[in-house]
Amino acid sequence: MSTNAADTTRSADLVTDDRVEGRLYTDPEIFEEEMQKIFYKSWVWVAHESEIPQAGSFKTTFVGQQPVIVVRDRKGNFNTLLNRCRHRGATVCDQPNGKANGFTCPYHNWSYGLDGKLRGVPYPEGYEDILDKADFPLGKLRTESYLGMIWATFNADAEPLEDFLGDAKLWMERFFKQTNGYPTKVIGTHKFRFNGNWKIQLENTTDGYHFPMVHKSWMTSVDEETADMMSFMNDPEAVTHNLGNGHSVAIMATAHMDLDIDDGTEEIQPRFHHLVEQLESDGYSEAEIRRMMRSMHGCGFNLNTFPNVAMSSAFFRVLIPISVNETEIWHMALGMEGGPEYVNQERLRIHEHFQGPFGFGSPDDAEGWDRVQIGAGADPAMPIMVNRGLNREVTSPEGWPTSHVTDETGMREAYAQWKKMMSAEDEK
Template identity: 70%
Template sequence: MTENASVPADFAESDRVAARLYTDPEIFEREMTQIFERSWVWVAHESELAQPGNFKSTYVGRQPVIVTRDRKGTLHTMLNRCRHRGASLCEKPSGKANGFTCPYHAWSYGLDGKLRGIPYPDGYEGVLEKGELSLKKLRTESYGGMIFATFAEDGESLEDFLGDAKLWIDRFMKQGGGYPIKVLGKHQFTFRGNWKIQLENTTDGYHFPIVHRSWMASVDAETADMMSFMTDPSAITHALGNGHSVMQMVPEHSDLDVDDGTEPLQARFDHVVAKLSKTLDEAQVRKVVRAMHGTGFNLNLFPNVSMSAAFFRVLRPISVNETLIEHVAIGPDGPPGLDVVNRERMRIHEHFQGPFGFGTPDDAEGWDRVQRGAHGGPDLPILVNRGLAREKASPEGWPTSHVTDETGMRAAYAQWKEMMGDD
């Protein structure tokens, strides 16, 4: 690796990357245009836009957008920027509306982004055509309830971009226990580090028993045993192509439809079983309760979202040394009797991912430390070579190694290198 490399892509190799990938503002700026404005970026789950008129404000990279469902049910993603003088149209994180009106000069737009009205239009006679001033729209497609948007008008389809990750999205959505998945709630925080540090974390099984000792000590013996995957040879990570990867921590829960009926339900959920048994049959109860902890894997979708066991983790780059993280709790969307399930899932989520939980604060401390340390010895590389010598192809052809290895990181940086070298 040479510090005189001509393009940022030269700073990433198959087993290491330069520390400046975390600290160089010029590299960060290029990432915003060559990765976040060319990739499919996750913007919403369909349950957040369940009805016509629903909207969500979010970001694609650093550009503010509004995601909407119009009256015909079509999904749209549009820049949150009035075409007149550039003011933001919507400051609410979500809601329901008939359209959007700029608070500065009252230009109004429909849910599909079309310019509907202009106050005092006589001043624009001969100088403005309303049809030419719709909100700038991004291509928007969804798969498995996950909505993505991209600025790349002529790029590959979302399904092609997701590729073999689609199988794992399908499996992740089975945790509804036969019911669809919906968003239950969310919280967000920032950490003082580069976005790629968090991208690495979701398929980093190596850190788990070290960073999360306090969480392991706080849970019941059955949960702790389930998450003791460090020496389990069946716990593996696959690189799925296009920067995506999946880390199987609890392989027997990778496909929740596969159940031989011998795994006992945890005693901690006896009260859930008792309540569900009043309205569901025994098989349905088992299916829902067995999925209480979510799936047995973390799926990383390059560049900005992971489907992590039982929640979504979304990253948003703010600057080279600041990243916003949003944790989205999910649960089954079914009859009222499932409320007990979703309450329990929220408590599980809070215990690990919550701001006062036993997991996320420890993770964030580690991410902060990586950023601080990266400024020391800038010529020293960041290593992503664990398990490289034992990495093999799975029957599907996926590069595969142990769950503690850095296969997922190498996959992400291979995609990063490809996109950053494409001028």
């Protein structure tokens, strides 16, 4: 955004209680400020423990625009290492995932251990008395995990992860009940980019208002039982809670809000009868089978955690900001580690039906996100409205600001956290 004498408006002042200026999607200077004040100051989700199961297992990803390696070392610790050689700055790993004994820069072969320490320098002659390997490890981010979810931050002074997650932890616990007592594992990842700002996607995860309009094709492609389960527009118990710290949860399928609660009246969908028969023949109990079938679509809600990951029904949705007008999305399907693989495969097929490249859901979402970016660019000063439900927001018994799932309670909380972090004084 402009910083000349004629326009000294701070980015944070472009957000009010019920609207934000469209330039939050289009201004490259605001985007750069977000990287510094949000993505490099906050906890950013980087991996699930199942993605790096053994010593040497790693994945590469980004924290903001910074490339990182998330790796499990030989002591079982999770390290998030800056993917940048300390010699000339080249990335030391270009594989999306794998297993390694360490990382070696392909440019001059400086080599690093799983803990990031510099282990070797080829042809060390010329470095006598001017290079101490202990002074040149890979950059390391502070890393913490909760319920198998791994976050990292550049900010050594950030509050403990569990404090940052706050009341979102209850909903994380409920989310992971969908794997029915088995450890959760990532069983597939679909990555794509859309031509829009990262906040457009951040808003979408708890936006129940768009669902019956944007996802008409998906609603007509599924069986009647699934469509009924997602018919929440007039359900007074379908609500969105503001959980604080930018987090929110949108409850859509209220009967599946807590999978431990089962009144026994819900019938198993006919589409899963073949799985029931196979599970019975494999010796699973009636209770185990019922629990697996009730959780086939995941939990009954979308949990949005600020700024970059959602635990959404049956998958993780990760956003990675590429530029002010481009964002990469990772949709990660989930299954049961040690559970019946044919059930995991059915969960993957359900995921593909909505989230896959030929699915009925995500392509429609991405079209909408692209259109928002185009419209915002046409008039960046025109406000983006986030006022739906403001007049009917109440406080839940837990103390959470709450409104209907079609309301914009979650967006307002995300922007409140955005405003708080962007209001921080610039570092000198």
